[in-house]
Amino acid sequence: MDNRTEPIAPGVWRLEIATLTNAYVVARDAVGDTDGLILVDAGTRAAPPRLVRSIRLLGLDPRAVDEVVCTHWHADHAGGATRLALGPSAPSLAALSPDAEVIAGTAEPAAGRRTLLARALAGVGRRPAPAPTTALADGARLDGGLVVVAAPGHTAGHAALWLPERGALLAGDAVFTTPWVWTGPRALTADLDAVPATLARLAALAPGVVGPGHGPPLRRRATERLEALAERAARRVR
């Protein structure tokens, strides 16, 4: 089993923890694990052992992970997160509302599009095992310099995490880069009308690098490519 990892910005690493599925480790001090590590997304329920191995391969201590932030409630992002939160290391868990409440098990996901395709894409829309989750607000700034940016569309409470000092945007499933740069399967997008404004908002941050939930990072002309994606999405909705 390969444990592919790569740095995308100072103290920010992409961990490919399942085929085409990413989690990110963020060092609060932008260097190592001295001030603790934040995980952004944690794959499915099956991901934690591989996640721990990947963090070790980076020369970091997995026990330094004391906080997990989920970009949204889908099981391929929050499943591993709630498993970690309920396990012995018990990092804190946080997400944007209303996805935080879905992960906590205190609210139902907004009735989205329930198509055959959505069901066929399997597991993704299944709810993770519930675990206590702190509800973050849009614009909240976490220790380590992560800023919560509301990015609804894929889910109602989808968030991107922005590291302004490091120029890195962890976009969750607002942007897919596999098999090309797009906004992901429409069948899995809860609110298509919200997508253009979300993309415009993310492009306006002018990130130097974008780390998506699925696929390789966007390193070259990341802002221009987000702008183009926003324009395309706006034309489609109109």
Ligand SMILES: [Zn+2]
């Ligand atoms: Zn996903």
